[in-house]
Amino acid sequence: MRRMLLVLLAVTLAGATAASQLRDSERGALIARAKSLEINTPYVPPPGEALDHHTSGFAKIMCSAVFVTGLDPDFAAENVGYFTSPYPERAKVAKPVIDRINKAVHITLPNGVTRTAKYLGSQGCVTLPVGQNSVSFTPIIVKSRLPDASTQKWPMGDALPNDPLPKAIDRAKVKAAVDAAFEPAAGMTAALVVTWKGRLIGERYGVGITARTPLESWSMGKSLTATMMGVLIKQGVYDLSQPAPIPEWQGRGDPRAKSSIADILHMSSGLRIKARQDPDYGPLGTYPDHLYLYTGSVNSFHYAATRPQQWPPDMVGRYHNTDPVLINYLVRLAVEKRGEEYLSFPQRSLFDKIGIRTMVMETDPYGNFLTQGYEFASGRDWARLGNLYLQDGVWNGERILPEGYAKFVSTLAPAWEADKRPIYGAFFWLNGDGTFPVPKEAYYMSGAGGQTTLIIPSHDLVVVRLGHYKGESIGAQSFRRALALLMEAVPRRN
Numbered sequence: 458m459r460r461m462l463l464v465l466l467a468v469t470l471a472g473a474t475a476a477s478q479l480r481d482s483e484r485g486a487l488i489a490r491a492k493s494l495e496i497n498t499p500y501v502p503p504p505g506e507a508l509d510h511h512t513s514g515f516a517k518i519m520c521s522a523v524f525v526t527g528l529d530p531d532f533a534a535e536n537v538g539y540f541t542s543p544y545p546e547r548a549k550v551a552k553p554v555i556d557r558i559n560k561a562v563h564i565t566l567p568n569g570v571t572r573t574a575k576y577l578g579s580q581g582c583v584t585l586p587v588g589q590n591s592v593s594f595t596p597i598i599v600k601s602r603l604p605d606a607s608t609q610k611w612p613m614g615d616a617l618p619n620d621p622l623p624k625a626i627d628r629a630k631v632k633a634a635v636d637a638a639f640e641p642a643a644g645m646t647a648a649l650v651v652t653w654k655g656r657l658i659g660e661r662y663g664v665g666i667t668a669r670t671p672l673e674s675w676s677m678g679k680s681l682t683a684t685m686m687g688v689l690i691k692q693g694v695y696d697l698s699q700p701a702p703i704p705e706w707q708g709r710g711d712p713r714a715k716s717s718i719a720d721i722l723h724m725s726s727g728l729r730i731k732a733r734q735d736p737d738y739g740p741l742g743t744y745p746d747h748l749y750l751y752t753g754s755v756n757s758f759h760y761a762a763t764r765p766q767q768w769p770p771d772m773v774g775r776y777h778n779t780d781p782v783l784i785n786y787l788v789r790l791a792v793e794k795r796g797e798e799y800l801s802f803p804q805r806s807l808f809d810k811i812g813i814r815t816m817v818m819e820t821d822p823y824g825n826f827l828t829q830g831y832e833f834a835s836g837r838d839w840a841r842l843g844n845l846y847l848q849d850g851v852w853n854g855e856r857i858l859p860e861g862y863a864k865f866v867s868t869l870a871p872a873w874e875a876d877k878r879p880i881y882g883a884f885f886w887l888n889g890d891g892t893f894p895v896p897k898e899a900y901y902m903s904g905a906g907g908q909t910t911l912i913i914p915s916h917d918l919v920v921v922r923l924g925h926y927k928g929e930s931i932g933a934q935s936f937r938r939a940l941a942l943l944m945e946a947v948p949r950r951n
Contacts, residue, residue: 487736487876491773496712498765500729502743503753510744512550512564512572513584513752514541517819517831518673519553520562520574520582525671525817525833530555536645536927538673540830540905541751580800581819581833586754594824599801601814606669611657612841613812613853615668622658630946635659638922638932638939645928646935647672648836650921653947655844660836663925671815671833672923675904678818678828679781681803683722683866683884684842685788687850687858688806694791697722697865702790703783705762716770718787721780722883723870729767734776750778751831757821758786774873774881781829781884789825800824811845811852813838830904836921839902843910843919867900867912894941907932911940916947 503510518541522533534553551565560576574584575592579599583592606615622628631651638649639661647666651659662668689695697719706713716726731738732747746764750757761782767773792802800820808816815838819831846866850858866883873881879889886892888899895913902910906926912919920943924932 483877484736487878490876491737491768494768494772496727496766496768498729498767500731500765502731503746503749505744505753507744508546508549508566509570509572509587510749510752511542511546512566513574513754514538514748515547515550516553516562516564516572516574517582517584517752518542519555519564520560520576520584521673521819521831521833523555523562524560524576525581526673527670528665536925538906539926540675541748579817580824581817581831583820583822584752584754586822589822592822592824594820594822596824597798597800599804601804602809603812603814606812606814609812612652612655612844615837617657622656625948626653626658627946630942631659634939634942634946635661637942638935639663640935641931643928644932644935645925646922646932647925648921648923649939650836650840650919651943652840652844652919654917655848657837657840662836667835668837669815669835671817671835672908673904673906673926674832674834674839674908674923675830675906677839677902677904677908677910678830678832679884680866680902680910681816681818681832681842682781682784682788682826682828684807684845684858685803686718686722686784687862687866689788689791690862691850691857691859694795695787701783701787703762703786704790705759712766712769718784719865719883720770721783722866723771723774723872724776724780724881724884725771725774725870725872726777726780726783727766727768727770727773728761728764728777728779730764730777730779732775732777747778750782750829751827754822756823756825757782757827758789758823758825762786771872772875774870774876774878776881778829782825782827784884785826785828807857810855810857811841813841836923839910839921839923840919843902843912843921846912847914847917847919867898894937895944905929907936909936915950916944917950918943918947 518538519533522528522537523530554563562574563571565571574582576582577596580596610616635649639646647663649661698717700714701716701718701721720726730746732745761779789799792799815835817833818826818828820826846863849863866885868882869879870881880887885900886903888897896915899913907924907929909922922936
């Protein structure tokens with residue numbers, strides 16, 4: 458175990474050093490510009506101890522791995538979900554206790570406090586507040602209204618056609634690309650799904666994983682959150698340009714009330730929190746709010762909505778979890794205002810329309826979706842969501858997202874453009890810096906650990922790669938090799 462820790466630490470440090478070198482050339486300019494626009498408001502760090510929060514994250518990760526994905530506990534503890542529970546922090550607490558009867562995971566800290574995450578069925582796993590043995594909402598069963606997937610043709614179901622691929626596709630290179638994503642085994646790729654013009658042309662799964670296994674997806678859920686907002690905009694509930702009607706912002710003269718829904722989707726609300734991705738973040742500082750919104754076991758909506766303004770909206774782009782949390786807040790407000798059930802809204806209004814059956818969207822203890830990163834779905838279901846965007850929000854002739862919404866999410870956000878960072882749209886990442894060996898107009902859902910749903914309109918492609926967290930660095934290299942082969946295997950759109 459000691460040797461494995463040292464190897465992992467070396468890899469992590471090497472990756473961090475490389476990332477720092479890439480950022481050094483722009484970090485100073487980013488910090489200086491942000492400072493020039495900063496509003497003089499106080500920063501109040503999240504309460505509690507960092508190890509407590511890491512352990513909260515560890516319990517949730519283990520609970521979801523075991524009871525949602527179906528992984529072996531020892532495998533999960535070693536390989537899954539370092540994001541909210543870094544590997545070294547796991548060594549400081551007791552071994553997770555898996556309670557299969559009550560479907561819960563318990564982890565005890567050195568001070569004797571035990572953090573518990575409980576499986577709630579359709580709402581996945583939730584870490585309970587310390588001293589509590591239940592959540593502050595009533596879990597519900599969310600059922601798809603679709604028939605069994607095996608009885609429906611792809612993409613609404615899982616029955617694939619028997620006819621050969623079109624001659625325009627180089628089948629040998631498609632197979633080579635799929636296999637490349639799984640080599641070497643240390644990359645720990647769990648699923649790869651490739652569609653061309655909506656047709657599934659290649660897929661492969663890791664050991665123990667199937668086409669219907671819900672896998673950790675992390676921040677790809679931000680793109681799902683944007684999609685839920687898109688559904689409501691299509692329904693006429695919201696408008697991108699309107700000020701976001703967050704209840705906590707409605708006091709007289711509150712500067713946060715100037716933030717539009719588009720500003721929040723652009724990751725440019727300007728709220729004051731800390732995240733490890735910030736150019737001025739120091740590892741010796743306080744526990745970052747960006748993670749606390751996962752691990753705090755608090756009302757995440759209220760916490761995000763009560764952060765003060767750091768910059769005027771639409772001026773500084775920062776990758777902060779406050780923004781997708783607030784969009785989820787708006788979704789809940791709108792759905793409940795019209796008397797509908799919030800927890801089943803995504804299944805009714807989106808998933809049933811495009812064939813998604815495996816998605817598990819987890820919540821905080823108050824029943825608020827934490828789909829800034831706590832959601833699980835199969836590779837095929839992420840491919841379905843990607844194809845909804847490839848088809849400009851239309852599915853089987855029905856417009857589900859507003860006309861032009863795919864263009865909106867895939868267009869460089871103004872605040873990020875001002876910082877000369879061509880990498881972010883509206884809860885979707887952009888390939889503007891050539892991260893992937895595909896055309897720069899491609900855009901993608903991205904989650905920690907190498908989770909990716911890549912949309913390449915120029916080639917009518919959607920490519921999904923899901924993997925176990927420990928293999929992130931090696932898996933990323935394998936995925937790039939696979940994409941380079943796919944660019945040779947599939948023709949460019951005429």
